[in-house]
Amino acid sequence: MTINEKQDELIEEFEYLTDWVDKYENIIQIGKELPLIDEQYKQDKYLIKGCQSKVWLYPELRDGRVYFTADSDAIISKGLVSLIVKVLSGFSPTEIRNADLYFIDRIGLKEHLSPTRSNGLLSMVKQIKLYAIAYDSSLLNR
Amino acid sequence: MTINEKQDELIEEFEYLTDWVDKYENIIQIGKELPLIDEQYKQDKYLIKGCQSKVWLYPELRDGRVYFTADSDAIISKGLVSLIVKVLSGFSPTEIRNADLYFIDRIGLKEHLSPTRSNGLLSMVKQIKLYAIAYDSSLLNR
Amino acid sequence: MEVNTENIVKQFLYQGEPVAQQFPALHQSVYGKPLIYFDNAATTQKPYSVIHAISDYYSTINSNIHRGVHYLSQKATEAYEVSRNTVASFINARSSSEVIFTKGTTDGINLIADTFGSYAVNEGDSVIISAMEHHSNIVPWQIMCGKRGATLKVIPMNEAGELLMDEYEKLLDETVKIVAVTYVSNTLGTVNPVKKIIELAHLNGTPVLIDAAQAVQHISIDVQDLDCDFLAFSGHKMYGPTGIGILYGKEEWLEKLPPYQGGGDMIKTVTFKGTEYNDLPFKFEAGTPHIEGAITLKSAVDFITELGMDEISAFETGLLHYASTQVREIPRVEIIGNAIAKTSALSLSVKGVHPYDVGVLLDKMGIAVRTGHHCTQPVMDFYCIPGTVRLSFAVYNTTDEIDRFTESLQRAINMLV
């Protein structure tokens, strides 16, 4: 599946959830599928800035693809990061940095992209793109 | 004539001037009747604060009555101070300090009593009352 | 604490109608649910009287003040000074020249921290604040102490969220140049014994600044009775417009302090050699002020006065007790801040649940609460929590809304654990 196919799948999944509370119920569920970050990486270095809750995100490059693990102390933030990880994890740095994440708006989470500092979806996306750029330009090859 | 009779006279005089410009024409005329301050007293000491224009006011106690002379570099301010001098000059300190200057409102000059700092009618009245109080309590007997 | 919920007024009536009808913003749905606005400590909604006063101002007398001889300018100046007088009576200031228009509480506190700092604080001196201050009553003092080489001392509090007055007394020594404490805690709802705090400070010869941002809309304030030296609050938290606030200061202090900002209106004469400053209150109002805000703050004060501050206090305390009783019934919910004297703000912590999650879900159910540290990080550190879910009440809230809140909270918790 491509990034866009993954996005479309999510859009379809959310389409039937007309009530906002149901949407969030689903986000919480998706959070449970998040590949969890190893406890040793729960450091400030991997903390995403701009969240009212704490979100840690850890990237790993394997065979030219980036895999993410993450966690949060808040369940909804965990759901949000899980959505993004679901869509972007396992792709090449180039694919990730070029990805247009239209699904966020389409499933009604655009509010989380506003430049408020109370939530961190925007920061999560930014951070992931920064990792991808760094890998892409071999700045962070290990 | 009492202070109030003088006020009533002025009120009557202005009553027939319905146009604002005519009122001010009259104020300018009245300014020409102002007993002018002696040049030697045109000092900061006799300057009234709070005017966009300069107004000098000089009090003199003779036989228990206060006489005022004044001047201004602006013609309308001169008219305004002249109105007040007309009403209050030649009375005893007690009469002056107790005077209720209702004519100002009645001839439509209330705006000049507002606490803005661009005009000085309020400051003129205050200063005259201060002089009267000072004479009354013999603080300023010469 | 057992509260008799029978006696609690369900809603505040104004001329026989629910007062909420005066507030247009309350009559909307968010996410398809009717809005319940419980974020009043952040900012209140505005009654029609204030909104209309703003439109009226801009449609009629809008003009720059103090300097113009023309009609509009005279009218605007008059309205501006009338509003100042209204505020002066509202807090019972001796004179309206003790009432300075600022941008808000933060601006007022910064003004005093900066000017008082230059005037009276030197190397080795100290400043006292309390453990429950808003960042706006911490950071200005930190900055000032940093500049002047002074120390910041903190009155500690107990678990209930009450200041330890014994400890306060011990902190009061000859190094203390000023005490700055909040009247009401925006996070815990604690009403501090400010009168006692002021009395003790004065025995030490120390002036006191009261942060009244969370008091002025809930409690009747008499600055002469309190005998505070400075007091600051914001218009937007008391049904008034944004961008305007009040700094009260005793005339003797304001006369002594150097000016804060320089500019038009705060001067008498300017030459390149030097400047003579204007009389109070203008000395502290540099530049064109927020004329609209200052003039229409009067409408907000009038609104409060018309409802009656005592009635407001009684009603809001009723709501607070009602809500406290209700939430105690919900498993896992704990009230943060259990002072005996409390008003209007109710902070909750839900065991095992992040406050952010609760806030997001309540929002989706149409209920606006605030989550986070509420600009009081040291309070969060004290309780070792990442934040709280805070409800804060205003006159237009109702017990029905609290009922819907408790149901929604229960539903959110069920989803989250």
Next chain:
Amino acid sequence: MEVNTENIVKQFLYQGEPVAQQFPALHQSVYGKPLIYFDNAATTQKPYSVIHAISDYYSTINSNIHRGVHYLSQKATEAYEVSRNTVASFINARSSSEVIFTKGTTDGINLIADTFGSYAVNEGDSVIISAMEHHSNIVPWQIMCGKRGATLKVIPMNEAGELLMDEYEKLLDETVKIVAVTYVSNTLGTVNPVKKIIELAHLNGTPVLIDAAQAVQHISIDVQDLDCDFLAFSGHKMYGPTGIGILYGKEEWLEKLPPYQGGGDMIKTVTFKGTEYNDLPFKFEAGTPHIEGAITLKSAVDFITELGMDEISAFETGLLHYASTQVREIPRVEIIGNAIAKTSALSLSVKGVHPYDVGVLLDKMGIAVRTGHHCTQPVMDFYCIPGTVRLSFAVYNTTDEIDRFTESLQRAINMLV
């Protein structure tokens, strides 16, 4: 200077209608005469779009910003940041984090004077301003120089009201830490060669603050093209609400400067030990900002953009030329300020007549002009006059109004001499 008054546009049309129709306050009588408002340099009137935007804000999304997860707070935050972006494009800032919401021009200049002073000015250093500055661009520098032991140097001007660039160059030495000049003189109407001023300062390694209070509503501004380091202006002089202004600063400077006020929103973390400041632009926006003002400033900018800044400039210059030509016909009247590059403000002096008298009589004839020193006392001292009668134009003024003005002025003079 002979102006061809044939080509002058009589009034500005907006969608085929006189633009004045957009301004409710213009349609009133004072003292029984239809109002003519020529006091625009003090503050402009507001179009319906701005007034309605304010009512809308308070009737819908009113909420505190940046900290709330709830719907209203998100909406208000979004609108606040959208407005910042709009302003950033309007002045062509590199990034919206270079755009700081202030209380007004005076607040912005004080912010820089204070923080730049602490950062870069020491004993023996100097600051350059000009002979035609508004008090708001004099006093903050005087205060700062007083605190830091620095000297204030003044670029002189000629009789026409033009800065002497040669003298400026001579003043620029290694002691000069900052230059602060006005783009347009509020008294003389002079448009200063700020681009050249900035260029010369930069050759000396000195940053420049531009006071754009009287420029931003009349002249298209591109901060990148000007290459100014700081630029300040007020909302209320550009058809926007009171109590809001903009401080533009180059990111590299704003990053370096210490914060100005302390409080909520400008911090990342606070403990009693210390505080970590927030990123730009929030570092300089302490406390609850003037949310209404910031959000609705966008409507004012949109209004200007829709009319077109070039069209506005051309029209207003036309009015200025028309008025200048007309008043020259009146005996005793002299124009104060005869720079070649002028915009929108026309100061008059009447031989043997006090400006206050003229102002009072014009007011009674329904015409609002400003009289006095216009917060530029040094300019009055330069010309040895007690003040001027100043007309200042906005888009809604017309040549018919100027005709009525000249008749009225003639009548006033006849009464006064």
